[in-house]
Amino acid sequence: MKPTTLLLLLFLPTYVFSQSVDTAMLCQGHHFTEAEGKTALERFARSYHxxxxxxxxxxxIRQGIWEGLGLNRNFERTPLSPIIRNKKELDGYTVENIAFESLPGFFVTGNLYRPTRQLPSYPAVLSPHGHFQDSVYSARTREDMQKRCASLARMGAIVLAYDMIGYGEASQTSHRHPLALVLQTINSLRAVDFIISLPEVDPEQIAVTGASGGGTQTFLLTALDERIAVSAPVVMVSAHFFGGCVCESGLPIHRSQDHQTSNVEIAALAAPRPLLLVSDGDDWTKNNPKVEYPYIRNIYQLYGKAKLVENHHLPNEQHDYGINKRKAVYHFLAKHLSLSISEIQNTQGEIDENFITILPHEQLLVFTEKYPQPAHAIQGDQAATNLLSNY
Ligand SMILES: [Zn+2]
Structure with a gap:
């Protein structure tokens, strides 16, 4: 075999996949101005009644996401082979360190928070973390993530916090992998498979919530997976901003030769399932009360279910998943998943997270010196691209 032939064979999987990506169709970052985003919604609205x-x-729109991802919606769900260990008993909840294989040899790493209370079955909440950095913790183990997951667990839900690729323990690829959007969407879809594989979880009561890039993961998963019953994307749904990272807008999921949409309509694919938009006055969600929320509410109104979509707008706040945003989500999920908000209220009836023990980052890791990544774990961006070429 000539060396050039060998080289071609080595790079064939990448070549085949990249040929399917139409970069002219990408809608990234501030692809629209605010005015263009609003006008686009008016145009979209004329296409249905x-x-x-x-x-x-x-x-x-849904098919456009699958096509943009280059992923077959019936892609093979291979064995998850879950790892669950190191249970920590805390005040009204427990935390375990977990991993499962979303693709053969490709691991999703995370933490599972469970209520201590015995119930016949439990709702579940998937909790992606977004691009929030921290000098001590990883994005998944940050204090605000621990508080969100612990509170929801004490309220009665089984909660899964899971790493974005290239973050925290998900070290098998870089975050800037050109196909990060596919890999993370597969991870989210397989996170649903994982959570409903737990016999104590009620498969009819699965929610997802995350902020920023975690908000993008939230509305994409809700759009593609009917098993999501309740959705709460935080500080992300925007008529003019499409997400600034390769894991949000690195593939042409918003546009093709015959259609154009934006994240507002992708979020609206939740209809008529309960949906909460949390927004603030300092980022691309600042117009939510006047632009994005009314647009989505009109779609819910077609179903006669306008009350199932809400917007909690915090005009004086910024781009994060801080306490006031968490409070809004706690109340919304309590309402739609029959969780007990009183479990996290003090005697004055205020939400009080002081029962939570913030664990050191190291205690939340599933892969350690004692328990390293399994030997069959793939390593590197090219290996992940090759793996995807089978899908
Ligand atoms: Zn990203």
Whole structure:
């Protein structure tokens, strides 16, 4: 075999996959101005007038995401082979360190928070973390993540916090992998498979919530997976901003030769399932009360279910998943998953997270010196690209 032939064979999987990515169709970052984003919504709204015509459009948008990802919606769900260990008993909840294989040899790493209370079955909440850095913790083990997951667990939910690729323990690829959007979407879809594989979880009561890039993961998963019953994307849904990272907008999921959409409509694919938009006055969600929320509410109104979509706007706040945003989500999830908000309220009826023990980062790791990554774990961006070429 000539060396050039060998080289071609070595790089064939990458070549085949990259050929399917139409970069001219990418909508990234501030692809629209605020005015263009608003005008686009007005244009989109003229393409439907009732549930049937909206669902025709919704299916085109949903199919556009699968096509943009280059992923077959019936991709093979290989064995998860879950690892769950190091249970820590805390005040009203427990925390375990977990991993499962979303693809053969490709691990999702995370923590599972469970209520201590015995219930016949439990709702579950998936909790992606977003691009929030911290000098001591990883994005997944940050204090605000621990507080969110512990509070929801004490309220009665089983909660899964899971790493984005290239973050925390998910060290098998870089975060800037050109196919990060596919890898993370597969991870989210497989996180649903994992959580409903737990016999104590009620598969009809699965929610997802995350902020920023975790908000993007939230509305994409909700759009693609009907098993998500309740959705709460935080500080992300915008008519003019498409997400600034390769893991949010690195593939053409918003546009094709015959359609154009934005994250507002992708979030609206939740309809008529309960949806909460949390927004603030300092980022691309600042117009939510006047632009994005009314647009999505009109779609819910087609179903006669406008009350199932809410917007909690915090005009004096910034881009984070701080306490006031968490409070809004706690109340929304309590309402729609029948969780007990009183479990995290003090005697004055205020939400009080002081029962939570913030664990050191090291105690939350599933892979350690004693328990290293399994030997069959793939390593490196090229290996992940090769793995995806089978899907
Ligand atoms: Zn990213």
């Amino acid at each position: 009732d549930v049937a015509s909206w669902e025709t459009r919704a299916e085109r």
